[in-house]
Amino acid sequence: MPPRRQLSERMIAEAALRVVDSEGLDALTMRRVAGELGTGAMSLYNYFPDKDALLDAVVQLVLAELEAPPAELGWKEVVRRIMHSVRRTALRHPHVAPLLPRFPPRTLDALAFVEAGFRATRAAGFDAVTTASIYRVLASYSFGTLDIELNSYFDAPPVAAQAADLMSAPTLAKHLPTLAEMGPHVQNSDHDEEFSRGLELLLAAVDQLMSPGRVGGLTGGG
Amino acid sequence: MPPRRQLSERMIAEAALRVVDSEGLDALTMRRVAGELGTGAMSLYNYFPDKDALLDAVVQLVLAELEAPPAELGWKEVVRRIMHSVRRTALRHPHVAPLLPRFPPRTLDALAFVEAGFRATRAAGFDAVTTASIYRVLASYSFGTLDIELNSYFDAPPVAAQAADLMSAPTLAKHLPTLAEMGPHVQNSDHDEEFSRGLELLLAAVDQLMSPGRVGGLTGGG
DNA sequence: ACCTGAACACCGTTCAAGT
DNA sequence: ACCTGAACACCGTTCAAGT
Numbered sequence: 484m485p486p487r488r489q490l491s492e493r494m495i496a497e498a499a500l501r502v503v504d505s506e507g508l509d510a511l512t513m514r515r516v517a518g519e520l521g522t523g524a525m526s527l528y529n530y531f532p533d534k535d536a537l538l539d540a541v542v543q544l545v546l547a548e549l550e551a552p553p554a555e556l557g558w559k560e561v562v563r564r565i566m567h568s569v570r571r572t573a574l575r576h577p578h579v580a581p582l583l584p585r586f587p588p589r590t591l592d593a594l595a596f597v598e599a600g601f602r603a604t605r606a607a608g609f610d611a612v613t614t615a616s617i618y619r620v621l622a623s624y625s626f627g628t629l630d631i632e633l634n635s636y637f638d639a640p641p642v643a644a645q646a647a648d649l650m651s652a653p654t655l656a657k658h659l660p661t662l663a664e665m666g667p668h669v670q671n672s673d674h675d676e677e678f679s680r681g682l683e684l685l686l687a688a689v690d691q692l693m694s695p696g697r698v699g700g701l702t703g704g705g
Numbered sequence: 706m707p708p709r710r711q712l713s714e715r716m717i718a719e720a721a722l723r724v725v726d727s728e729g730l731d732a733l734t735m736r737r738v739a740g741e742l743g744t745g746a747m748s749l750y751n752y753f754p755d756k757d758a759l760l761d762a763v764v765q766l767v768l769a770e771l772e773a774p775p776a777e778l779g780w781k782e783v784v785r786r787i788m789h790s791v792r793r794t795a796l797r798h799p800h801v802a803p804l805l806p807r808f809p810p811r812t813l814d815a816l817a818f819v820e821a822g823f824r825a826t827r828a829a830g831f832d833a834v835t836t837a838s839i840y841r842v843l844a845s846y847s848f849g850t851l852d853i854e855l856n857s858y859f860d861a862p863p864v865a866a867q868a869a870d871l872m873s874a875p876t877l878a879k880h881l882p883t884l885a886e887m888g889p890h891v892q893n894s895d896h897d898e899e900f901s902r903g904l905e906l907l908l909a910a911v912d913q914l915m916s917p918g919r920v921g922g923l924t925g926g927g
Numbered sequence: 928a929c930c931t932g933a934a935c936a937c938c939g940t941t942c943a944a945g946t
Numbered sequence: 947a948c949c950t951g952a953a954c955a956c957c958g959t960t961c962a963a964g965t
Contacts, residue, residue: 515957524958525931534958584852587859590873591880601883615890619859620903627849630806637809637841644811656733658813662825668837681842735939746939747950878938930965932955938957 490520492530496540500579503541508578513537520653531613538584544609545579546570547592554606559686561603563620565596569625573633580633582623584609617689624685640670712742714752718762722801725763730800735759761808769814770794773821776828783825784843787818788904791847795855802855806848830917839911846907854896860862862892901907 498519503511513524513534515539520526531537550568552561573580588594597618602615631637656663671677720741725733735746737754742748753759772790774783795802810834819840826836853859876884894900 514956525960528959531931533852540839560867571869584856584858587861591872591876594881594884598881601887605824605883605886611800611887611890615893616899616902618891619893619899620906621847622858623846623853623903625849626852627845627847630852631841631845631933632846634806636844638807642806645926647809650813654813659731659820661827662816665823665833668833670841671837671841675957677838679843681845684842684910684914685907688906689912691913692906692909734937736937745950747941750940750951928963928965930963933961936958939948939955941954942952944949944951946947 490526490530492540495520495527495530496535499537499541503578504576504634508581508657511538511541522680532699537580539589541579542582542586543588543590544591545572545576546588546591546668547577547595549593549596550602551595554599554603556603558603558609559690561664562600562617562686563682565600566621566625567678568596569586569595569626570678573625573629576632580629581630607692609693613693613695620685620689628678628681629670632678636656637669637671640667711839712744712748712752714762716750717742717759718766719750721763722766722798725800725806728738730803733760733763733800737802760804761811763801764804764808765810765812765815767794767798767805768810769812770797771818773817776821776825778825778832779914780825780829780831781912782812784822784839785904786823789807789900790818792845792850792900795847795851798853802851805851831915832917835915835917839915842907846903850900850903853893854900859891859893895911 486705499511499516502515502519506515516537517524517527526536531540545563549572550564552564554561556564572580572646588597600618601614605611605616609617644655717738721733721738724737725743728737735749738759739746739749749759753762771794772786774786776783778786795805812821822838822840826839827833830841884891
């Protein structure tokens with residue numbers, strides 16, 4: 484019996500995205516994706532040289548979902564929207580998020596948001612070197628906040644270690660007094676608010692310290 | 706023949722760190738670590754409930770290597786040293802770095818740098834809530850820059866896609882004109898300089914926008 | 928030429944038996 | 947009680963054979 488329909492890179496990547504979204508990254512195996520398409524694992528190798536190439540294609544699909552705002556909104560609003568879009572999209576595909584730092588945007592659709600960000604930033608008068616620098620620092624912030632949010636890095640504060648038997652209360656108070664005092668403040672309750680706050684801090688810093696008019700900004704004189 | 710010496714959590718974690726440092730994360734298997742210690746894979750399960758617990762222990766070892774500067778240096782210098790120490794330590798254990806966001810500091814030794822940072826920041830007059838916020842934004846920056854640096858995220862700029870046959874030059878110029886113009890500027894040549902620049906931007910922003918004296922900072926009035 | 932089942936060399940972990 | 951070999955249910959990918 485011939486396959487019901489022809490395979491394609493796109494079909495395979497979409498099937499892989501369905502699998503990883505619904506069952507997690509560990510479930511994303513060549514056999515499982517092939518099964519989703521009614522074929523054997525080895526058929527996928529006619530379209531992707533190895534599993535990493537398939538993962539890359541999944542990332543490109545996700546990046547293509549990002550908003551690409553019109554430059555007319557002004558650089559700050561454009562960048563703000565892109566950053567929030569990155570976060571929203573990553574939270575829509577939480578099991579894909581850990582793959583994002585491994586595969587930069589590469590396809591036309593996946594690069595649309597980069598073009599939008601560059602266009603707005605250049606139009607605001609930032610030079611190419613500064614624009615690239617802004618892109619890189621914002622990418623760092625995106626990846627870093629996703630690392631922390633999706634791994635619940637601050638959801639269980641260090642002081643909880645005490646309750647979790649790792650450390651006695653006296654031990655904690657003696658060796659880590661400030662941390663003991665910091666207590667539950669380390670825990671983060673509102674990721675959305677936290678993300679916005681840090682983003683606005685960054686945008687303000689870029690505005691104040693890297694703006695075209697400014698002399699001796701961080702990009703220029705160090 | 707009895708084992709030459711008793712096992713311990715520490716011995717196993719140190720063996721695992723040796724393996725991952727020298728052969729990469731994929732080589733870090735229960736069988737491989739056990740082999741390093743002259744025993745079978747199942748023996749490790751007397752000390753760790755599963756592989757993740759072993760990975761956690763490896764991360765704690767690496768975090769214990771971080772510098773914990775004295776608060777007398779002032780909050781900015783303390784934070785600056787910690788941040789550079791994180792980066793240096795992660796680059797010394799590049800294959801462990803991807804594990805850092807998954808396992809927060811938990812042991813006494815691994816928490817020493819957190820205590821140092823908190824102490825210096827609180828001593829400078831920042832309140833507990835702001836101090837926690839500073840910690841979280843700096844952790845984001847650490848993880849994000851490591852993601853980008855260790856995955857060579859910007860080492861091959863999008864424009865290189867053109868040479869790599871993914872896209873013809875006319876296609877690029879037509880659909881992504883600003884990106885085409887940005888050209889090689891996106892590529893990052895000096896990770897060290899880049900890290901310092903972004904860090905100083907952040908420190909300056911924290912200083913200007915979150916300092917105790919300031920009214921209506923980002924933490925307070927929004 | 929395109930496609931794919933069987934097989935290889937691995938995994939983490941369960942289980943049952945050892946001392 | 948602590949320890950551990952055999953076995954289970956998987957992996958990604960190679961290889962050889964199919965059409």
